Each structure stands twice: as C-alpha cells, then as structure tokens.
Amino acid sequence: MLVLGPLGFAAPWVLTALIALPILWLILRAMPPSPRRVAFPGVALLLGLTDKRPEARRTPWWLLLLRLLAIAALILAFAGPVWKPVVQGPASGPLLVVMDAGWSAAPDWAARQTRAERALTEAAAQGRPAALLLADGQADPGPLRFAPADTLLAGLRAAQPVSWPTTLPEDPQAALAEIPEGRLSALWLADGLDHPNRTGWLSALSARGPVTVVPPQRALRVLSLHDGDTPSLTLTATDDGAPGILAIGPDPQGIERELARLVPGEGVSDSGILTRPVAIDLPPELRNRVTRFQIEGETHAGAVVLADDRVKRRKVGLVGDADRQAEGQQLLSQLYYLRRALAPTTDLVEGGLGDVLSTAPDVIIVADQVEMAEVGELAEWVNEGGLLIRFAGPRMAAFDRLIDEPLLPVMLRQGGRDIGGALSWGDPRGLAPFAGDGVFAGLRAPDDVAVRAQLMAQPAPDLTDRTIAALSDNTPLVTRDRLGQGQVVLFHVTANAEWSSLPLSGLFVEMLDRLIATARVSPADEAADDRDQPFWTPEMVLDGFGRAAPAEGLAPVPATDLAQGPGVGRPAGIYAAGDRRVALNAAGPLALATWPGATVESAAQTAGRDLKGLLIAAAALILALDALGSAALARGGRVAAMLLVATFGMTGTRADAQDLKPELMRAADEVALAYVETGDDEVDQTSYEGLRGLSLSLRQRTSVEPGEPVAIDLDRDELSVLTFLYWPVTADQSPPSPQAYLRLNHFLRSGGMILFDTRDGDVAGVGGPDMSEALRSLAAPLEIPPLAPVPEDHVLTRSFYLLGDFPGRWKGNPVWVEAPPAGAEAAEGVPFRQLNDGVSPVVIGANSWAEAWAVDDNGFPTFPIGRGWEGEQQREMAYRFGINLMMYVLTGNYKSDQVHVPALLDRLRVEEELGP
C-alpha cells in the first residue's frame, strides 16, 4: 500500500495510467464535436452537393476538461484510495478470533460477524492458520484446533448469540495447547462486560502475542426484575439514555401487543453504569396480563424480563364466618364485600385458617375473629413475611380479653364506640385526608364515607406512627405494625356496611389493592416447591436476540441449577414445575471489563474510509455533465435544458396530506356498506350490486337505512369511518401494503367487522381449486382471534330473524366467527349461552353472499340461485342473513342479553290480565 499523507492507495500501479492524460488531451482536442442532426425531407435535392468552406471545429476547452477530469477520477478510483488507512504490520503467525457470544453481544451481532469475517478473510489471504472461539460455553472441551482461515467462515456466519452470559472455557492453557508455529495474534470481539475466566484468558493470550480488542459499538442496556415487597424493574445501562419500557401481553382479544409503557425514574451512576428504577405502576388487571417487559428498541435477551408469578396475581386467603346461605342475608356477610373487592385482581382462597395457611397465600384477611385456633402458625407465617389484614366487628368488640389478643398492630379497648347512633351524641365521622407519604398516599377520601362505629385503640406513644388512615377526629381507622418480616394491618371497622359505609365505596377496593400490593410474594413457597419439584421443564425460551422460541430439545433443569441463573443448557425463558411457572431472566449485574495490555480498537480507526465509490460516483456525475454539455452544443441548448429540467423535476411530486374522500364522508354519514376492491372488475361490480341489494332490503325491512355502497381501496382509504367491510377473496388479489394492514387492524380493534367471502361454496371441498390459501395469505397479518364455526346459539342466529343456516348463492358451508370462550355455560331456563361479550371482528364463509344479494339497476336479481321457488327461498334466507349480520355489526351482543326475557314476558302477561 502506498501512503501519501492521509491518503493510501491499495493498487498504486494503476496511478501510472495518469501519464496518459496529456496524450488523451491531444486526441480529444483533435476530434471534432458531432454535427447537428436534422431531419429534412428535401435531402434528395442536396445529394451530390459539395461544401464550399468546410468548417473545422474543435471541442471547447471546458468539455475537454470535464472529460479529462472524469477519466482522472476513474483512474484514481481504481487505484483503491483509502482515507486515513490503518496500516497493519504484516502478521505471519496464527490468528485466534475470540467472539463473546452471550446475549450482551446480540445488539451489534451483525457488525461483530462482519469484523470477524474481515479478519478471517485477511488471514486466509495471507495464508495464516486461524481458529475461532465462540464464547457461548458450548465449545468442545480440549485444545483449539487451528485450520485454514477460510474454512471457518461458514461456522462464523451460522453462529448466533445465546441467551445466557458469555462463557469462556475454564482453562486457557489447555485450550491453547496446540498452537501452530509462529507468534499468535488474537482478535477479541468483546461485549464490554466482565466474565469469569476473562482475565485468565487475557493474560494467557497476551503472553503469546498481541491482543486486539474490539469493544462493543453500542451502549448496553439491560432490564432486571427486582424481587422485593413490591416487585419492580431495574434498568441498568452503560449510557445515560432513558428508553421506555414496554409491557407486552395479550389484549382482551388474546393478541400480543404493547399494553403499557413504563418510564424509568432518576438514575444512580456507579463507575460508568447507570441504574434506574422502574416502578411497575400498572392497574392490577393490566399487570396480571403482562407476559414480558422489554426495553424499547433493544434486541437482546438482557433487555427482556419475562413475567412470572412474581409480578402476577397475589394469592389471598379469606378467613371469616361462613356465608349465610339465604340470598337476602349475603349482603350482611363481611366476606361478601371482601370477595367482591378482591376477586377481579387476586386469587382467593377461602376456608378455615388452617386450610388457608396450608395453601401458602401471600395475604391472609381475617374478618372479625378472636381466639383463632392456629394462631401460632399464623404468627410464624407473618414473621416470615406474610401480610395479615384483620377487620374488626361485633365479636371482637364484645370479647372481654381483647387486650391479650395477639397479632394486632395496636392495643384495643374493649367495647368500641358508637357515633351517630340513636342513643349517642355527634354525627357519623368522615375520613381524614390520607398522609402524603403513607401507603394510601394519593387516594381521595370521598365525603360520603361515614363511620358509625369503630374499635378504639389504647392511647400509646407510637399510636400515630402506626395509624395509616384516620377519621376526621384523628381516631385510627387503619393501623399497621411490622412483625418480623411481615406486617399486620387492622381495619378498626367491619368489612360489611354495618359499622361504616366504607365497604360500599370504591375507596375500599383501592385501599385493599394498595395494601395487597405491599405483600411479599409467597416467601415460604419456593423452598417447599423446590423439595417437591426437583426439576423444572422449559416451556418457552429466548434466543440471544430476546425472541421467544419453543423449548425443543432441552432437558429439564434441576432446581439448584436454576437458582444460578441462565447458562449452558438452561437458556433464559419460562420454566414450569407442576402448576408453578418461573421465569429465568438473562440479565444479571453488569461489570465493565478492562483490558490491560491489549490494543483496544476504536471505532474511528477501524478501517479507514474507502474513497473508491465516491470517486466513481464523481466520474459518473462528470460524464453526465459532459453529456449535457455535448447535447447543448449539438442541439442549441434546448435538449440540455430539457434534461436539466427532467433531472431536477424528478425530485418528486409531493404527496398531499391525507384527507378524507368525500365518498367516505358520505359513507360515515349514511352508514354505507363498504366493499374491498379486488382489482377484478367483475367481482367488484358484483360486490357493489350485492351490497346495493342488501342496502335495499335493510331500508325496506329495518330502521337501518344505508346509502349507496362504497368501494374501498385498502392502500389509500381511511377505514376508521366504516363499520362493515365486505371482502371477496380472489386468487390473484395482491395483498395490501403494511400500512393498510395497520389500518385494518385498527379498524378491527375499534369495532369494525370484515366479512370474508371466498365465493367458492360450490366447489370447495370437492378437490377443486379453492380460495382458502388466498384467504390465509391475505388475512395472515390481521389480528384475528381464534375462530370456530358459528355455534347454534350464536347471536348471529337471532339478531333480527331466527336463522339456522346462512346461505348465500351457495349453502351448506360452515361460517366461521370468533370462537366462544371455553367454559361458557347456558344459564338455567335460557335456551342459549352467554357468549362473546364482544362482536366477532370477522365472519368468514364461502357462500358468495354478494351474488345472492346482487340486484341490477331495476332492482331485479342479477344472479340465479338454485331452481325455482326453492332458489328464491334461499335468496330470501341470504337477505335475512345479511340483515342479521348488519344488526350484529351495529348492535353488537344486544340480543344476547336476554336473561331478563322471562321476567319481561311475565310482566307482559300481568299487564294483559290487568288490561281490558
């Protein structure tokens, strides 16, 4: 390589061609420019004429200069110029490439592969033997085998990062035992973190030759789950960016999507590593649904925290008097209110205290109990970290040894007090505002919550410390005390509406949620399970990039190994044992690596900037200018101007901001039915006519009065104003653009419905061509829930007409809608089940409904159906299906809500009897 100042040339001998430039100048100068070409019909009259004074014209100097510049640029380009090249001394010995291959190498894995490939290619060109050490812990034990460098390339390209930390072989000396002759040079593609054995390897390699370290090009950000009283996330990063944390899980339709976005808090910096806490501040309904947390924009396993039982529902044990069976008395039961408040967000266990304790709950709620039998075990459980919530009540108030009752946060006076009763002075008390730093901070006490009776605490110096909620006269309402690792909370009122109206207010639910969120998650549970379940089976594992993959070919993992975090044979993922599921997350504590004695390659000096492409581009540009100039000479400038205009005119016509077509505005106005344009004119025309026929029937028979049908171009039209979309499936339909699919998914989520019609009901299933493949490919990117054939008691069968079948032009083919939830049961006395709370976003069938509905301009059917009267009957049924479908689209499950029908019928009967 020839180096001139900051410029280096890979093939300097090409530069000798520059000598030819002056000769070229002479040749080009002597060559005349091309004459003008003129079309002239009178040329026959010119034949044989000779020029009197032939003009000698020379190429103008600027054109010559352009051409010479272009050629010079080409010559320079092929000489392989490099700006500030890295001059590497000629290495001769064997080459060892060490690639960190844990999850921390995943973010810039492709760049690492490229760098390693470059090194191997260079080594292959120089004929040096090479070896590749993938530090994923899966390498064969024993000495590294060196081979010609190009044989390693395939293995390098196939390598993938793994979802456990980078693992280096334990004994560097043994691994380096068989190095060929020569000084070993090592290239270490590091992930920036410190790993076990790393220093040993570094010193072993340094002892044998130069070590070049390629540090990671991107800052590493990892997410870990912090176990504690309240599980929270920790964002650890080597830079100070604050990316959002996405909480991902199934939405109510069962489709995986981003449920919430968490914002990291203020960070603490420690030796280059910034740690930020991320509170999981989500409503319990949402939190229970989260399956994984992920750093936005990061693609490695360390950026993913899989959610397991720890962030999920708490198990709450309820202990109290058994329910009184009669329905009317249920409202008096304390447990009733607790059950209603807790059931949506927690798993409830009810029973005697002993039974409840044996299920290892996170929280135990005891309503108005004294002298409990298993109080010793309960105290032990609280000591180990359980949360005990007790409610007062008449039994506690009447208990004469209340002072001796254990497991109470404060000493209580016997008897309690009544305020606002018939025989007492004073009004019922309201709540004092909650302390700003307590567990209830931020909750608002409603004015209408009043307490008529409460248990009073013995005055004590620490009473105010233990009070976490008080009445307006500063007497305690809720008190709390820590006991061992756990806590005991007492509500000084009952959990029913007897003593106060608190259980009737939403505040009650919020207070309980707050308290339960402070509970530690089943502290004693794991040990017990570990004994019972010595092996954990992987259910789902992550790859190095944080993508979920089914667990295949993995053996069950002993519980003791699992406690050591992810490693070889136990990738990060979800592991199950019995009913329990535990997440093994990739991220661990970060420690930055240092490289004493090694050359750290910085990104700036990696390769030097290759100028070849730039020079060739410049030559092409100059040649284009030359063409313009020549054209200007030959054509008097007009063509050149045109070319210039064309060049600059091509900068693009700006697309206007999307605005709604008037057609769509009309559709929104008139509830017009819409169909998807397939590009097949005949099918589109049929869709139009079909929807027109259906609109006509709707106008005649129902109060829905749709306007003219609208054709929808999925790639361009806004769907948000539509309610119903008819989509005939054709074999050669081109799938819409990704943006269109985004709009379609939004359309489905916001309550729209698509009727897919494969129109092949006459041939499907008899081995002929059918459209199911086309349908599958068209609908694959849509968020469609699991489907099932329409059950007999689906709302679709009775939203306007009572229907048994849904014929179109063909009949007898199944029609598919969203599958009913498992376990739906018919209530007694009702002939159908309470199905789908929502409207099925798609209806799929093959009956070619549009052809059955289609009418021409005069209102006569366009297509024949079946034969004679029977066929017309089928057409009528097709219209009825259409009307039912539109009713279903427009009114949802309204007709499903018919549990009250017997009552309504009864009332009608009474009115009939009373009437005249």
Added chain:
Amino acid sequence: MTPNPAALSPAELRARADAASAHLPGLILSAERLAAMVAPGAHGLRRAGPGEDFWQYRPAHPGDTARSIDWRRSARSDAQYVRDREAQTAQSIGLWVSAGQGMGYGGGADRPTKGHRAQVLALALAMVLLRGGEKVGLLGQPARAGRVQADRIAEAFAMAATAADDSDAPTPDLLRPNRRLVILSDFLTDPAWVQALLARAGALGVRGVLMQVLDPDEENFPYSGAVVFRSLSGRVRHDSRDAAGLRQAYLTRLAERRDWLRAQADGAGWHFGHHSTDHAPAVALGWLYRVLGG
C-alpha cells in the same frame, strides 16, 4: 392498415376543412366532354334521360314497360303516359394525397406538417365539390356524391398509413376516363412518376391539378454549420460541414424542380401550383377552386 397516430382525428380534420372552405360557394365543374357520360349528377342536359328532376310526360310507345307508365297522369285521359326525367350527369373528382414519410415533416411547432395541410386542403376541396353536387372520391376508391362522402374521406385520411419510404406515388392504373384528378404532394423525391402519370392521364382524357405543399424550412433552407441532413425515413442522408454554403445550390435545384413540374403540367393540360404551410390554406383552396372551376 394501421391508423397513423400522428394523423388528425376525422372530426378534427373535418372541422379544419370546414373552416377552410366556408367562404367558397359550391363548385360546379365546367361541363366538358359530357356527352358520353352515363352517371347521373347535377349537370342538367336539357333532354330526357336518367336523372332526378321531372322533364316531361310523353305518350307511351310500344316497348315501354308497364312499370314505366305513370298511372296517375294516365288516369286523367284515355292514353297512357310515361314520365320522363331530365338527363343529368356529374363530374367525378379523384383526390390523391401523398403518404410518403416526407409529408410528416413540420419545420416548427407553430406549423402543421405538410401531410396534415395537404389532407385539410383535399378535404376542403371535397366539401366544396360535394356542395356543388359533384362526386368525389379518393383515387382508387369509388367517387360518390352527398355530404356523407366528406365524412368517408375524412375517415380514410385519418386511417391512412404512412408509407415506409420517403416518396409515395399514385398508380396510373387507377385512373378512370373522363375524371378530374387533384394530386397533393411535396414532389421533393424523384419525380419520374409524374411523367408516367400525366402520359396515362392524357390518354384517358383525365385532367387535373398538381399541388406542391412545402414547409417554409424547405423553401428557405435556414441551416448553417456542420449538419447531417437525414430524410424522415432515414434512408437518405447528406453530411455537410457548411450548410449555409449549400443554400444557394439547394434553392436553385428547388426552382428547377418547380419549373420542370410546371412544364410537365402545361404539356398535359394540367395545372401546377405550390403552397407553403405557413400560408393560410384558404389561399391555396381559392386557387384550386379557380383552376378547377375555370
């Protein structure tokens, strides 16, 4: 036959021709050599014969068929009468417009091509003639009377394909006796066919007009410098290093060509005229009107 994309549509052509011929009254060709004509037309011969107009009633002769007796007239008297009509003839005009590639030339954006101008002229002439009751047709196609014929001619122009060669010449075999013929061309290529055509026409008693339609660029030769001249079909080319020096020689040759054509036309009893596309077509039409009507 594929339609020539550059050609005007029939409606457009017709509109232009209408505008060009609007100010001329219907042209009745001078009736010469009409004695032997058989085809009826607008030229009344003041004697009984086939025609449109009533001429006389005459008593039926033996030999008249029963069909020829006018029963209404006969019912008024005892004798049988036959209705005679006035014998009429019409002149037939053939039009021929060169379809050579050279006719597709238009020197500037503000001027039509020579072919378009020639077609407009021909169609305008046809309209004037048809208004006068003459029969008009393109050479080689039947001549007919009536306004519809103008539409047919316009359509034929619009559908006409361009010849592959620079030059185009009418076939002398298509000439029919006692017709008139109007030839519109640029006469820039080898004009030997003119001689043959005129000789044949003379033999058949066909008379007519040669009209040379040229672009101003062809009349003035406004070129200079190094130029490669190329015919429109690209088959003939001429390289010049000094086009301005060729102007005089070219203009001389053009004048010689015109003189030759005029001499040929005069010799056959024909007329020769020339027209430049930067002049109004009405001027040329007026000239054609004059020489054909005179």
